[in-house]
Structures are given as structure tokens and as C-alpha cells.
Amino acid sequence: MRGVFRARGLVNGLEWGEALISSSPISFLGGVNPEDGKIIDKSHELFGSSIHKKVFIFPHSIGSSVGAYVIYKLKKRDKAPSAIINLRSDMITVSGCAIAHIPLVDMVEGLSLIKEGDDLIVNGRDGFVILY
């Protein structure tokens, strides 16, 4: 399937990568290792997966607001996702992506059509996602 999905653009930037989908929220502080980009929260459905270079799709962040700095650190260590898509975003993810230069969109129309491993382009300025 191919298509262009409208979204709300939150953090500017244009990036691409494979979709990594989580149906549950994530706490970046304690949930993701900023040194290697792996999910380290044992209770999380994606435990052990790496978010590095992925278009990471999850509902929203939970937990400490320090999560924003963890997103920044992931980027500094070159272990960050290439882009993030949220169901409905939040202050932690938005501010983290803003300081880390990671494109972020939310409220994607037809998000359920996107499957794990799909090749995506995310445009955070104009607010759309391309599946190609």
C-alpha cells in the first residue's frame, strides 16, 4: 500500500525510516537506554527492540519530564529514532523532539493503515506522512 496521510505537524524536519509500532505509551526515562537506543523497560511490549533510525510510532510519553533530555541524549549519541509519530502528543515528547531536532507529528488520519516495517517519510513542518 502507498499513500499520503495528513497529520498535525509539531516539530519541523523531514526524515524517513521503517515504522516501529508500539500500542502502549513509553517512558523515555528508565524506558529507553540513551547509549544504544534500546527499550529497556521489561514490562514494555517492545522490550529489547532498538528505536535507532526508526520512525517510532507510539500513543504518547508517560513518566518523568526528564524523558525530554533522554530524547536529546539519544540524538547526541546518534541512537535516536529518525522521526516520531504519536497518537496525541504531549509536552515531554514535543520538547524532547524540539531540542533534539527530531521531526514529530501526531493525529495522523488513517494511522491504523500503517504497519510494522513500512517505509515512511515524515514531514514535521507541513504535517504529513508518506507511505511508499
Place this chain on the structure above:
Amino acid sequence: MVIYLYLTNYEERALDGEYGEALEMAYRILLSVGRLTDASHLIEISSAHLSGVSYSTIGEHGREFLEGFSLNAKVTIPTTVNPAGIDPKNPSNFNIHEDYILEQMKIVRSYKKLGVAESFTCTPYEVVHPPPKGGHVSWAESSASIYANSILDLRTNRESALSALASAVTGKTPYSELHIEEFRKPSLSILVDTHELSGSMKFGLLGYFAGKMARGPMALQGIKSPTSSEAKALCAAIGTSGAAGMFLIKDKVDVEGVKFDRGDLEKTYDELNDAEEGDVIVLGCPHLGLNEIHDISDSVEGKKFKKRCLLFCSGRVYEEAKLKGYADKIEGAGADFICNTCAVFTPIISHLEVDVITTNSCKAAHYLKRTQNVKVSLKETHEMLKEVCG
């Protein structure tokens, strides 16, 4: 929903990096937060208050970010900052591990470089004169932003450490939510139906209950106008249990109501209190003001504390209390002041090696239990002072 956030030519250029990396990053934060909160544009603000100072809250990741950000950035409006994890003016007190001190002092150095006022308090309105009523500000620290909206008649959203920092550097904030008059109208009313509510702890219990109920601005019905001490406790507790950013004390409102009766008061108390007696008394969450220190000094003058008592306040307020002679009376009774430090997000508490802490603060009770692995005995100030200072 606003689909387009308007930026001026200057703001566009800043976003493109023409005025340097720090302003670019600050405008990226404001633009993104503005889009999240459906802002139509950015507005100018007259002051900022920053959270994210204690190493116990922002950790090494936050320290690393601030070191980079502060290299080429300066605040452009009057900016105060939250307490640190230890007193930056006396870092070697309390035998805290040197690694912690080093990390904390790096954070403090970054903020100094940015040019903030070294207020180190969660009650900036008691340390610097707040802006005139009706003004727009950008305050992080939930207890302070709720106080700003509800008591000082200022306009602020509940900012994060990063959004308030971006505001301090740019002098602007997204025009959204509580900056807009129509979003400041209460959407829920809490009908207080108890014996007349008085005392910081009881106002805190009301706030803890109300914070869970309300998502946005709320009206509180059936209470007297709180003293500044009660108002601080109320604001701090609302900020602890929920996301609401302001309240009004108003007896006639035409919105959905939730009752807060004696049973709710007791239930909320039981939720936060888990011991009869504590090993140490902790007062000053939020930081004690001069009037509160005055009250304590009156009730302990010439007496002796039977237990350790720690009082948290800003260095500025402590200096005033010293000048007025209040601090000497309290110290004479055997209590200790800890300045510029948060009563909760500090290694000092775990260094005490105690099981139960007595406090009057619902906010402290909530966080101490969760972050310091201690039990809490919740009491009104006069009650605990009567028990342990005779």
C-alpha cells in the same frame, strides 16, 4: 483547532538559525509547544520561572543539555529558578557525596551563565516582586504557576523546564490555554461542605482532592479566602495530583459540581498519611515565607525541639528572617534551616536515615513516599510543634 501558528519575520529568521543556535533551539521549542497547544501566535511575557534545577530531578541528561545550551544563550527577561538539590551557596553541608555536588554545581553554573536571578526557590513571588496583575508570564514549577494564575492574577500555562527556559531566552510564550481569557473560566466546581476549612494541611487536602477531579480551571465554593500560607499549600497540592492550572474562589458558578465533604477530607488524609508519629519534622514545601517563619518563631521561642526539625526556605528569606530575629529564635530551639534546596528532591532526606517524616505538606507527603522510601505523618504545623517543642 488553529492550523497555522503565525510567526513574525524576526521569529522565522531566528528559527532558521540566523541569530545563533540557542535562539534557534528556543524558538523550535516555542513553535512546537505552540502547535501542541493550538496557539495562534507568540506573545511577549514579563517574567520566567524555571524548574529543572535539582540534580535529583533532571539528572545527568538534563545537566548535559544545559551545559551545551548555556554556552551561547542569555535570558532576556527577569528569570528566577527553582531550588537545587543542595544549597549551592553551602554545597558541602550534610556530607553529600562529592559526585552529586559536582553534578549539581555544573547545573548551577549553567544557569548562572544564562544570567538568571539566583533565587533557588519554588516561591519566586516571595523573593522578587511579581509583575503587575493581568500580566503574561511563563512559569514552570506547578505550585508557582497555579499560584500565579489563582492568587497573583497573572497569566501562565503550567510550563515545563524546557518551555520556560525557551521563554526566558526569547521573552515570549505561545498564546494558548490559560493566556486566553475564555480558557480561564472554571469548567468544574468543588463544593466544600466541611466544618470551616483552615490550616495549610487541610487546604492541601482540599487541593489534592480537587486536583484529581479537575482537568482545567476550577471554582472552589464554600471556603474562606485562604491566608498566603494556606494558598501556597492549596496550589502545591493541586499541582501534585493533577493537571489543572488554576482555581477561583467563587460561590456562584454555573458549572458541574463535585462535593468535598468531611468524608472526602478524611479519605484524602488517609491516602497521604501512613504513620502516627515521625522521626524528623520537615517544613517548607513549598518554601517557607517570612510570615510563616515569624509564626513558627513565635510558637517555639524559649522552647526546645525534642526531635530534629528541618526548615526549607530560600536564602533570601532566611537572610530576612535572620535580620528580624526570627531565625535566631528557631535555631535557638534547636531547629535547622536548609536554604535554596528542595525538601523532596534532595539527597539530604535519605542521608537522615529515618523511617517516618512528619510534614504539613500534602505535596511533600506525596513525593517523599514515592521518591525517598519513607513513610509520612501528616499534621498541621501548630499540632506538630505542640507535640515536639515544649
